[in-house]
Amino acid sequence: MDKNRENIDQILIDAIDKAEVPKDVDSRINPWKHQMMLALWGLVISSVLIGTPQVVGIVQQAIGIILMLTGLRSFRRENKCFFAAWILTICRVVLFTCVIAVDASVYKEVFHASAIGKVTDWIQSAVLAGIMISLWKAFETEFRKTGHPAGTTGFVIQLLVMAIAVFTYIFRMHLPLALILLLFAVVIAAFVFILKIPQKLENTGYIIKTTPVKVSNIVHIIILSCIFIAIVAASGIIWSGYKMKWDNVEDAQISLTEAERAELQEKLTDLEIPEKVVEDLSDDDLVQCQNAVCADTVKDDWYFSVARSNDTKHMRVTRVLIALNEDETEWKVIHHFCWVSDQSFSGNDAIRLEPADLQPVEGIARKGQITGRLLYTDPAGVVYEAPFPILEFDQSPQPAIDFGSQATSSCYTAFSWPKQGRDCRCYLSYCVEIEQPGVRIFSLAYYIHNTGAVRFPCQTALDYAKAPGFSAHEKFEQRISN
Amino acid sequence: MQDQEFSALLSGNRKMAEERLIQEFTPLMYYIISGIEHNPENREDCYAEVCLRLLQGIESWKIERGSLKNWVSAVTRNTAISLLAKEKKHLHTELQDTLPAADASPEENAIRNDQERRLHIAIKKLRKADQELIYRKYYYLQSTEQIASELGHSVRSIEGRLYRIRKKLGEWMQDA
Structure with a gap:
């Protein structure tokens, strides 16, 4: 057997001892940024749904929710607010699963027009707001530990925009197109701020300890995707027709x-x-x-x-x-x-x-x-x-x-x-x-x-x-x- | 804290620069030390030693040579390993295998230098994600469990990837 392969471990240890870690590789070696970016990108993808066609919107939301859950599971033990965000994300997964099961059936329109459908929509919005508040407070807690000012303005802006949306819906206000576009731009800017939070926290030198996971990210994503697909398929097959009283x-x-x-x-x-x-x-x-x-x-x-x-x-x-x-x-x-x-x-x-x-x-x-x-x-x-x-x-x-x-x-x-x-x-x-x-x-x-x-x-x-x-x-x- | 900002601070007010250095990089130092020194009691001694070396060598850091974070990481890592080597001289553990080899003859040195040169070339050919794994495992001496936890993979998945990376490096070194 080749000598290089036999001694590869020892060679690696000796060679790397004298090496300087490339800057771009070193920036990746961070205990928590990888999982946190997964969670935050999931939040962005599942929240910015304006104007997307129905199927694309549902798939986009599914991808975002799966990424959020996959990322947040690593932080559930860091502080109570991260734990709350993780629990609320699980609730969001359950709600989303129920809604897509209904959407695959003939009762879709009846459900969404009914009181239960409207309440479900409100609960989904409330859960999303709860996740944003939990993440906001979670990051504030981490920044407080570093003694640096919290860079969590993005969450505050998002919550304000959500409040405006709720207000206009309740009072049936019609906003001019220019204002809607402005709010959309504000939402995008706020999410850009949110995605920069991990880098800001890293710049303070703070380290968040991650919880070990038994199932790797890719397997976790595949399992959740299969669950969604199976539920949609089952619902579509079982409830593709009306229940007739023959x-x-x-x-x-x-x-x-x-x-x-x-x-x-x-x-x-x-x-x-x-x-x-x-x-x-x-x-x-x-x-x-x-x-x-x-x-x-x-x-x-x-x-x-x-x-x-x-x-x-x-x-x-x-x-x-x-x-x-x-x-x-x-x-x-x-x-x-x-x-x-x-x-x-x-x-x-x-x-x-x-x-x-x-x-x-x-x-x-x-x-x-x-x-x-x-x-x-x-x-x-x-x-x-x-x-x-x-x-x-x-x-x-x-x-x-x-x-x-x-x-x-x-x-x-x-x-x-x-x-x-x-x-x-x-x-x-x-x-x-x-x-x-x-x-x-x-x-x-x-x-x-x-x-x-x-x-x-x-x-x-x-x-x-x-x-x-x-x-x-x-x-x-x-x-x-x- | 940006490197330029620190460099300016170091030129103007060394004491404040030293305080900022320790304050900003303490979590990073503990992160690197905890991967190498598994005894919590020894970590504090190691941290103190690292702080001493950083403060002693602070004038030697120049922005042209590399980033501040890289320098702090290197000093922390090397200090932790040398302290570990002193403590664990007679222990027959996996750690002994992770320490640099002892002095060798000139011929062996020449062979080793050639292997190291070929290995550096081979490492640069790896994808960034694979390079990250190699540096985590062999430079920062992180355990497979720690790597798996931070990257969101299972331990078996990381072990499998490391095996494939080592095999690939061996083949490239032979071809080089």
Whole structure:
């Protein structure tokens, strides 16, 4: 074996004894700066998120939080404030994990709009402020030990900016763009000050003792990253669709007897309403039509693309107007959607309904609630029905192209089809009263179908339905019925 | 404290310069000493000796020769090692292997000088991170546990890196 290799240790000791450590290498030999810079860069990366697209922003925040936790674990025993910062960072990791799990599910928008979602946002901001305060006080404590003035102005500035942001949010103030840009510049400058703190502390000659770690930085980062990815994947798989309350249709139809139902259905089919539509109506909807006089039916065939395939999915759409009295002043509007193709479904679909009473046509008033249900047939031939899990009114999005509809608010519904259901169909219906016969009843329904696979953050068909403009999106397709 | 600032202070007010030197670099001295001298009782004696040597040699430091921090580090390290060598002459520990070899014959000196020259060239070829490891381990005599703790690595990871660095240095020295 070569003599050099055998004696390499002794040669190293002898040679280095006479060496002068290069300045740039010597500056790296510091017991704590490496870990502290990891923590502070993590703070900067996870805090400065203005203007980043959603996925990039979430990834940026994840990277920052992981770096913070990896760095701060080395200082948890130095003083109480570092320990507090470390604990709060763990809290931040837990909160962030919960939020990204929700963001991967269909409940993202509902959560963020709810009181719990808003409280979570406030708690996250409070935790971040707590971390900044803890680090500020921790460094102040260290500088106090050196007898030098604390160079922690950066933290004070950041906390002031956060306070301004909270103030403007609470009082719904609108700051001019110039002021926003100025505040952004101040935030960046403050973070530059913060990143210089370790060098200032090192210049005083102070040494912070680090706590030994059992797991190296790179392994710690990989473990945390895998945890985040696993939670997002699990949430996306488990909660990519809405929880539907499917029930056997025989058990649900309890208002009418068999004979009464059959009689009403026959009456409606005599009015040339498609049998498929009539069979799907609930007992309550049938009862509303017991005095039906005439009906107007419009049918259409829609085709939706299938992801990663040249196939298409075929949907038969029927719009029915039923006159409920002799005067023809009361009408029932039905929008019926029926999947003709038997293909698997994923994710969620949505319908946006612009009912006639909300159109810019005078003399129309809605009577009662908007009703409807979903139905499908399982492989054994049993028919199941379920109510819409979401059926709500909200503001209509601003159209990029005017299709003649200017409804101020719309009815939204969102749902998920069973993955292997056959003969999937649904309908929405409502009753209107018109002042005089001859008024045009104009009712629009948009069906938004999820053609793609799960994505992160989860964008639901409902999000798409509420989005302003007529934006093309490769994962959703929209059709309009009137 | 900047080097220029200290140099100016040394020219104007030596006593104040000495006080500032000791005040500013005491933590650094303790940091270096604690890596070499593991007995807490002996560290104070070592620190006192280092302070004495720094104050005695303060006039010899010139800004053109190198940074103040480098000079303080070198004096601290060399003082700690020489004190350790005096105390641990007969101890059969790992530390004995980390001390410079005893005097040798002219031929052996020539061989050693050549090896050291080749080793210095090889060390300069290493990445900065690897050079840092080498200087921490063999110049500042830090334990693997201390290095691992300060760099946020596990002990095994540091041992593995040191092994690979030594192997690389050996190959480069042979090629030089």
